[in-house]
Amino acid sequence: MSRKLTLHAKDPSTLVLSGLDDFLCSLLREVPESGFAHPDADARLFPSPTAGRDPEADQEWREFVRPDLEEQFAWNRNRVADDLLSLRFEAHRGAALDIPMENLPAWIHALNQARLCLSAQFKLGDEEGEEEGSDAHPAPEGVAVFQMQFYGLLQEWFLAASDTL
Amino acid sequence: MRTILEFSFECIITEPCSAGIAAPTPDLEIIEDLELDAAWNVVVHNDPVNLMSYVTKVFIKVFEHSLAQAERHMMEVHTLGRSILWSGERERAELYVQQLHSFLLLATLERSV
Numbered sequence: 001m002s003r004k005l006t007l008h009a010k011d012p013s014t015l016v017l018s019g020l021d022d023f024l025c026s027l028l029r030e031v032p033e034s035g036f037a038h039p040d041a042d043a044r045l046f047p048s049p050t051a052g053r054d055p056e057a058d059q060e061w062r063e064f065v066r067p068d069l070e071e072q073f074a075w076n077r078n079r080v081a082d083d084l085l086s087l088r089f090e091a092h093r094g095a096a097l098d099i100p101m102e103n104l105p106a107w108i109h110a111l112n113q114a115r116l117c118l119s120a121q122f123k124l125g126d127e128e129g130e131e132e133g134s135d136a137h138p139a140p141e142g143v144a145v146f147q148m149q150f151y152g153l154l155q156e157w158f159l160a161a162s163d164t165l
Numbered sequence: 166m167r168t169i170l171e172f173s174f175e176c177i178i179t180e181p182c183s184a185g186i187a188a189p190t191p192d193l194e195i196i197e198d199l200e201l202d203a204a205w206n207v208v209v210h211n212d213p214v215n216l217m218s219y220v221t222k223v224f225i226k227v228f229e230h231s232l233a234q235a236e237r238h239m240m241e242v243h244t245l246g247r248s249i250l251w252s253g254e255r256e257r258a259e260l261y262v263q264q265l266h267s268f269l270l271l272a273t274l275e276r277s278v
Contacts, residue, residue, distance in 0.1 A: 044271075045269065046266070047266065047271055047272075047273075048273075049259070049262050049263075049266070049272075049273055049274050050273060050274055050275075051273045053275075057274075065263055065266070068263075068267075069263075069266055069267055072267050108219070109268070109269070112214075112215065112216075112219060112268075112269050113269060115214050116214050116215075116269055119213070119214045125213040125214070148214075152216060155216055155219065156216065156218060159216070159218050159219060159222060160218075164222075164226065165222050165223060165226045165268065
C-alpha cells in the first residue's frame with residue numbers, strides 16, 4: 001500500500017511528518033549518525049578559513065574554532081535524535097514523527113550535515129540528485145543517492161516551514 | 166570597502182621657553198607612521214550539495230540581507246563559483262567566516278587586492 005508523505009501542523013508549536021514507511025523511518029534514524037564526521041567528510045565539515053594560504057591562521061582555527069563548531073554540530077544531531085524518540089506507528093497511515101517548531105533549525109542543519117557527509121563518503125555531487133530513476137549507481141551508492149534526495153526534500157520542507165535558521 | 170588608517174604622532178619641543186623671554190614658537194618634529202591596513206574579503210565558494218534555498222537563508226541570517234540581496238549573492242556563488250559577501254577589518258571577517266562554517270558553507274578569508 002502506498003502512503004503519501006506529508007508535513008502538517010499539529011498545533012502552532014509542533015509539526016507532524018507522517019506517511020513514513022519502514023524504509024524512510026530507517027533513513028530518518030540514520031540522520032544523527034550520517035552527520036557524524038566520516039573521515040572523508042572531515043575536510044568538508046571543517047574547512048580551512050584561508051584555504052591553506054595562511055598555515056598559522058589555519059592552525060589557530062583548528063585549535064580554537066573547530067571545537068566550538070564540533071559542539072554546535074553535535075547539539076543539532078542530539079536534538080534530532082531526541083525528536084526521533086517520538087516516532088510512532090499509526091494504523092493505516094504509516095509512521096509519524098512529531099517535530100517541535102523550535103527544533104526545526106536543528107533538523108535543517110543536521111540534514112545538511114548528513115547530506116554533506118554522504119556526498120563526501122560516496123563521492124556524490126549535485127548531479128546525482130537529478131538522476132531520478134537512474135540505475136547508474138550500484139548499492140550502497142544508489143541508496144546513498146536516494147538518502148541524499150530524501151534528506152534534501154525534508155530540508156526544503158523544513159526551510160519553507162521555518163521563519164529562521 | 167573600508168580602509169583602516171593608523172596614525173601615531175610624536176612631538177618633540179626642541180627649544181623650551183624660559184621666563185621673561187617671549188615664548189618662541191616651538192619647533193615641532195612630527196614623526197608620522199601611516200599604515201594602510203588592507204581590507205579582508207569574506208568569500209563564499211560554490212558547493213554542489215548545499216541547497217540554494219538554504220544558502221539564501223544563511224545569507225539573510227548572517228548578513229541581515231534582504232531576500233533580493235541574498236538571492237543575488239547565492240546566484241553569483243552558483244554561477245560564478247564564488248561571491249564576496251563582505252569586506253572590512255580582519256577580526257570581523259573572521260567572525261563572519263566562523264558563522265558561515267557553522268552553517269556548513271564553504272567560506273574563506275582573503276586579503277583584498
